[in-house]
Amino acid sequence: MNEQYLQTLGQQAKQASFALANLSSTQKSTLLNAIASSLTAAADEIVAANEQDVAAAKAAGLNQAMIDRLLLNHERLSGVIADIDNVVGLPDPIGREFDSRLLENGMRLCRRSVPLGVIGVIYEARPNVTVDIAVLALKTGNAVILRGGKETLNSNMAIAKVIRAAVASCGLPEDAVQLIDNPDRSLVTGLLKLDSYVDMIVPRGGDKLQRLCAEQATIPVILGGIGICHMYVDKAAELERSTDVIINAKVQRPTVCNALDTVLVHEAVAADYLPTLAAALTAQGVKLVGCEATSKLLPAYDIEAATDESFSTEWLSLTIGIKIVADIDAAIAHIRQFSSGHSEAILTDDIAAATHFMNEVNSAAVYLNASTRFTDGGQFGLGAEVAVSTQKLHARGPMGLEALTTYKWLAVGDYTARS
Structure with missing residues (x-):
């Protein structure tokens, strides 16, 4: 059952990514502004859901550090929403052409930045990550599958519901942003092997999660988030x-x-x-x-x-x-x-x-x-961040918009055949 569930998520995300890939900068700004407005309108609902998570965490005996990480009160939520405005104001990295050159055979060659496609993000505790990653993914034309920690399930479900509705209100597939709302840990390992649909995995969590992803993923993994x-x-x-x-x-x-x-x-x-x-x-x-x-x-x-x-x-x-x-x-x-x-x-x-x-x-x-x-995407002028990568390929440090892009070669000839 879980396998079929993940396959469906992957298929929906891949299909949604096609609709996002060639959005104009204006369309993306309209989308992100709609998300910011919707989150503001639903602030009471989101904070109430977070209060349920915090109460459950206290009842479960979680330490104060963990409770602070999952707390999303009105002040913090306002800051998260304000960060969306920062991302809206950043240059769109998609469609940028560079390294243009004319080859000796007369063919014109360049590289163009394009979205990665579908990004899977596994994270723990912080519900603000749900907003940060969704916004950065959409700004770069990527669909995203999110799997947050069980400690913030109510918060994440409330946030994802609002974001998906905002995406749909702009005439785009709501499956551009999907949340795995089942705490079953087998869904994590299943997501790591969804290489037919997911192009990159970003784990944001402790060493055990990082090791799990590095050892079991059949998809490229960006390691990071552990700071000593x-x-x-x-x-x-x-x-x-x-x-x-x-x-x-x-x-x-x-x-x-x-x-x-x-x-x-x-x-x-x-x-x-x-x-x-x-x-x-x-x-x-x-x-x-x-x-x-x-x-x-x-x-x-x-x-x-x-x-x-x-x-x-x-x-x-x-x-x-x-x-x-x-x-x-x-x-x-x-x-x-x-x-x-x-x-x-x-x-x-x-x-x-x-x-x-x-x-x-x-x-x-x-x-x-x-x-x-x-060391933070906002402080570095990158807007929000997907993660802080501690590896060297393909991104390093705070991962902003450019870290969610790749490129393709474009070659223009005059019916040119290789000699």
């Missing part, structure tokens, strides 16, 4: 200003993938700086997990002993790892060992150290004197 992010405080850092950046990266929203997980501190400034940093972090309710040298420097604090396992953990909570390192190369070595390839930062006023760090650290986003919290 580091910030290195160099001996030439402006320490008074560094604390605010670290607090921002850790505390502003600790449950997201670009939140800071580990601070690396040069041993030359550790004795002077760590007491100040520890006081600032604990004042914000942050739990400290530190190396042996950190614990010795901070005897007044209840510091949990750091291990390779803790340094390999994406905290998604008010917990942070601290390690004192001998020099910048030791910091880089630690990042290479434990990073997920998401976001790393250096705080320093030494241009040579900054250049060395940014050249040697090969994560999707590398920062100088800035918070890791900026």
